Amino acid sequence: MPRAKAAMTAERDDHGHAKEWKPMTIGIERMHLEEDAGKNVHEGLPDTDKYSYIDLNRAGTPLGEIVTKPDFRTSWQAYDYVNHVRRVLQWVGASDADMEKGNLRCEANVSVRRIGETGFNNKVELKNLNSVRFMQKAIEFEIERQIAAHESGEGVSQETRLWDEQKQETRIMRSKEDAHDYRYFPEPDLQPLEVSVEFIDRVKAAMPELPDTMRDRFIATYGLNYSDASQLVGDRGLAEYFETAARISANPKLAANWVLGEFTRELNNSGKTAAESLTTAEDLAELIVTVEQGKINNNQAKEVFSEMFATGKPAAEVIAEKGMEQISDPAAIEKFVDEVIENNENQVTAYRNGNDKLFGFFVGQVMKASEGKANPQIVRDLLQTKLKL
Known part of the structure; x- marks a missing residue:
């Protein structure tokens, strides 16, 4: 079985921040070529409560679909995997892979089972995922929804659901029976294409x-x-x-x-x-x-x-x-330091009597006198020497 090594996946905290990165390997079921179809549009346009719109802009456009094995165990693993594929496609110049523009799409299938179970329960396909982050949130919501449905005894129907970003929830689009519900039609006029090892090696050598x-x-x-x-x-x-x-x-x-x-x-x-x-x-x-x-x-x-x-x-x-080039000439900075010490006798006495917190005051006064141009490290060095006298 082909395997695809995704870059890495991370354990994350409640805010989605990565804590620890680990390698992740995902099985590939197949990759096939399709022609993109028209789509119904149910939101984002006028009067969608009354009408459904049809978008044929991408109809007939060739696309490649990668179908993975059910190897993901968290929504963040799916997030990391899609980002990995997206980055590689952009890197080699194969696609802009912009999900908002339709260059890249992801349809996630979600199914939950109890710990120790080996079989799979009914799965739900998620559509209307316009970004990788939306995908992650949709999967997370669907996991929780399905767990609640199983625990209540209601069960989960095999169906397609849409992600509603405004409501932060999935909603049913249509029910489906099984794989044949996809209605794939093979192209009988296309002959098998055999790719030689030499060709693959040449492509690899030419890749960035x-x-x-x-x-x-x-x-x-x-x-x-x-x-x-x-x-x-x-x-x-x-x-x-x-x-x-x-x-x-x-x-x-x-x-x-x-x-x-x-x-x-x-x-x-x-x-x-x-x-x-x-x-x-x-x-x-x-x-x-x-x-x-x-x-x-x-x-x-x-x-x-x-x-x-x-x-x-x-x-x-x-x-x-x-006019902000820094002054790094010690002799020039020393004039500012001497001026500050001379004009702040009370603070100098207090500092020499043990009030170390005043050192920052002297640094600030020298920087002010030099209009912020004096080299701070040279200022500190000179002050430490002169204030000890």
Whole structure:
């Protein structure tokens, strides 16, 4: 029996946050080609309480359907598996795999049984799943509904149900008998297609590095943790952006923090992809190096990056325009320190008498006097030396 190794699946807390990742292997029953059909539309259009609409936009479009074995045991396993398939399809350029646009669809079959039982009870097929998260929620609801039905003695009918996102529940669409209810019609004019091992090997050799392989390489090569590496390879453009920034800046961990933090936030706010960003990975690497050199501090860097993202300007140009290049000359900073000490005699006396909490006050005064441009570490070093005198 063919097996498909899904990337990983995670145990999650009540909020859906991953706690521990584990390998998961799912059996494949078959993959077959179909022609997409028209569909009835019962919501989202005017007067759906009176009319049913028919959408023929995708009628006749070829599609491939992967049918898995009943190997899933939780809604989150299904969520992780579909995301894995979706990511791989996007990665190799086979499909945009956008569920909201119909590039990818998932129809989940749910059946529950008591612990120790070996047979399967009636299953329910879930449709109208427009996102992977909707799918997970629909499965979770259906599991609870079926458990309650069995425990009450009502039982579960074999049927197709729709997910209602507004009500957060499934509702019946139609009943069904068995597999023949799908009404598949084989195409008699299509002859068997035999694929040679050599052809498969050529295709494999031409494929790009897949996300799971890249994730493992990011962990081994760049010292990233599993969570960060997994987020980066969730999108091919984001992964390539990170790797370029990491290579040029020579600081992969800081590059990962920026890409998963400020860069991802700006992308989400703007609705852009990494490939559409005006700020290139080379630009981000320049900013990272600038921070490491002490020319600007982290807070300034975030302000600079926001401007870079909005305008496409390089870091040096934005820093110059804002006049925020950090002062790292100890002699120049020492003048600010001496001024602060001279103007705050009472606080100096209190500090020297044991009030250590005032140290932050002195740092703040020096930063204020330098308009936030003084290198904070040099400020601290000079204050520690001069306040002891």
